[in-house]
Amino acid sequence: MLPFFSPDRDPGPDFAVLARNAGLLAAAPAGPVDHLGVTHATTVVAFRIAGGVVMAGDRRATAGHLISHRDMEKVYPADRYSGVAIAGAAGPAMEMVRLFQLQLEHYEKVEGRSLSLEGKANQLAGMVRGHLPMAMQGLAVVPLFAGYDLARAQGRLFQYDVTGGRYEETNYAATGSGSIFASTVVKLGYREDLSADDAVDLALSALFQAADEDSATGGPDPVRGIYPIVATIDASGFTRVDDAHVAARFEAMLPTLSAATGAPAPSVGKGIR
Amino acid sequence: MSMPFYVAPEQMMKDRADFARKGIARGRSLVAVVCPTGILICAENPSNTLHKVSEIYDRIGFAGVGKFNEFDQLRIAGIRHADLKGFAYSREDVEARSLANAYAQMLGQIFTHEMKPMEVEILVAEVGRDREGDELYHILYDGTVVDERRFVVLGGEAETISGRVAEGYDSELTVPAAIRLAVAALAGPDRMLRGDDLEVALLERDAARRAFRRLEGSEVDAALDR
Numbered sequence: 288m289l290p291f292f293s294p295d296r297d298p299g300p301d302f303a304v305l306a307r308n309a310g311l312l313a314a315a316p317a318g319p320v321d322h323l324g325v326t327h328a329t330t331v332v333a334f335r336i337a338g339g340v341v342m343a344g345d346r347r348a349t350a351g352h353l354i355s356h357r358d359m360e361k362v363y364p365a366d367r368y369s370g371v372a373i374a375g376a377a378g379p380a381m382e383m384v385r386l387f388q389l390q391l392e393h394y395e396k397v398e399g400r401s402l403s404l405e406g407k408a409n410q411l412a413g414m415v416r417g418h419l420p421m422a423m424q425g426l427a428v429v430p431l432f433a434g435y436d437l438a439r440a441q442g443r444l445f446q447y448d449v450t451g452g453r454y455e456e457t458n459y460a461a462t463g464s465g466s467i468f469a470s471t472v473v474k475l476g477y478r479e480d481l482s483a484d485d486a487v488d489l490a491l492s493a494l495f496q497a498a499d500e501d502s503a504t505g506g507p508d509p510v511r512g513i514y515p516i517v518a519t520i521d522a523s524g525f526t527r528v529d530d531a532h533v534a535a536r537f538e539a540m541l542p543t544l545s546a547a548t549g550a551p552a553p554s555v556g557k558g559i560r
Numbered sequence: 561m562s563m564p565f566y567v568a569p570e571q572m573m574k575d576r577a578d579f580a581r582k583g584i585a586r587g588r589s590l591v592a593v594v595c596p597t598g599i600l601i602c603a604e605n606p607s608n609t610l611h612k613v614s615e616i617y618d619r620i621g622f623a624g625v626g627k628f629n630e631f632d633q634l635r636i637a638g639i640r641h642a643d644l645k646g647f648a649y650s651r652e653d654v655e656a657r658s659l660a661n662a663y664a665q666m667l668g669q670i671f672t673h674e675m676k677p678m679e680v681e682i683l684v685a686e687v688g689r690d691r692e693g694d695e696l697y698h699i700l701y702d703g704t705v706v707d708e709r710r711f712v713v714l715g716g717e718a719e720t721i722s723g724r725v726a727e728g729y730d731s732e733l734t735v736p737a738a739i740r741l742a743v744a745a746l747a748g749p750d751r752m753l754r755g756d757d758l759e760v761a762l763l764e765r766d767a768a769r770r771a772f773r774r775l776e777g778s779e780v781d782a783a784l785d786r
Binding site: 288289290291302305306309311385386389392393396397399 | 609611614615616633634636637638639640641643644646647648662663665666
């Protein structure tokens with residue numbers, strides 16, 4: 288049946304209200320669920336470049352000490368000009384992304400225009416805040432949000448805490464268990480005028496170093512051909528950097544990474560000697 | 561207490577239908593044309609902000625004629641229906657056919673049970689990956705659903721305009737040619753319509769996901785060679 292409302296009960300452009308009324312959103316569990324072996328997703332980073340932002344995330348999902356997925360995606364387009372990256376309990380995080388994407392699209396279709404970037408960031412803050420009862424049972428989700436602000440013609444990024452606190456960062460942000468290492472690498476290598484390739488390299492080395500120190504973060508995996516997901520968001524919208532390009536950039540970085548450890552360069556793939 | 565006058569059901573339905581038709585005839589018409597590139601929807605609409613044509617879902621578009629607040633309410637209900645269904649199941653499970661049925665139920669219910677019928681005619685269009693996949697559902701104020709194939713005209717002067725579209729229709733129309741055909745049919749022999757008087761949108765067959773795209777006034781004018 289068509290969802291029809293009287294004017295005083297109309298939910299407006301808010302999809303989450305509709306979904307809740309339809310019983311499609313899960314309630315928080317009554318007790319802690321840590322012992323159930325919940326899958327967790329980890330490190331994601333984002334930083335600003337000239338004319339936009341770069342977002343990147345590793346591919347590992349863990350359940351306790353086990354690796355549960357090697358090719359998980361943690362960086363998603365939120366809509367055409369923004370992206371969201373997730374860390375925390377993987378199931379609720381992916382559900383939050385799905386709802387957030389739909390929330391933005393639903394608003395755009397009902398209202399005939401997109402939300403402002405600020406409005407999108409606030410929407411996500413509300414969703415993280417609403418998730419707090421789940422977080423208290425061990426299912427915390429902490430996203431990163433970044434996008435191209437059409438009104439200001441620049442990239443912007445937002446970090447959150449588990450209570451829905453929203454913090455706009457000027458240059459870089461990271462979340463997840465390896466975020467402390469990843470953000471240090473970005474901090475040291477950050478320049479405002481990074482070229483597109485340098486930006487990919489910086490994101491890759493941040494995630495490499497995080498994986499090197501944090502067991503829950505996955506490093507590049509040349510055996511299976513699984514590399515971090517890197518995306519750029521600029522005036523032309525959200526673009527995921529091609530996997531082959533990411534692989535090639537990583538291979539080109541290998542000698543530098545090896546030299547930093549004092550070991551001889553390993554020979555992986557064809558491009559390395 | 562006074563007894564209400566007896567009104568024969570036939571008379572009551574006829575009165576309601578006449579009322580709805582009169583309301584619809586006051587507005588301007590619209591044309592949708594199936595072409596190889598997709599489905600072109602062209603409405604006569606001098607407003608830039610109050611839309612008659614809009615997006616429902618990835619490959620589904622909506623258009624309405626008649627009373628604006630009524631078809632806009634239906635449009636939003638359709639978006640809600642589609643988004644809820646896509647969220648509960650999957651994006652590919654959202655279909656024009658089921659949406660058209662939901663609209664028909666709703667309009668039929670209102671036509672017989674409410675104080676007044678809705679003074680609207682709506683179109684639910686879904687563009688397929690190929691021509692066989694295209695679906696056009698023309699839904700009337702009383703819930704009647706008509707499944708159209710090549711083109712459809714909504715509005716008060718539908719018959720006259722349909723005749724004009726049928727004369728010039730060809731299954732291999734390009735988008736500019738489809739615009740010219742639709743505009744000429746809407747305008748008739750005595751009027752000229754420009755980009756500003758029209759609202760044109762295309763459901764693009766080859767789109768990766770969201771197929772609905774509005775055509776700017778300048779694009780329409782370019783197609784009209786002015």
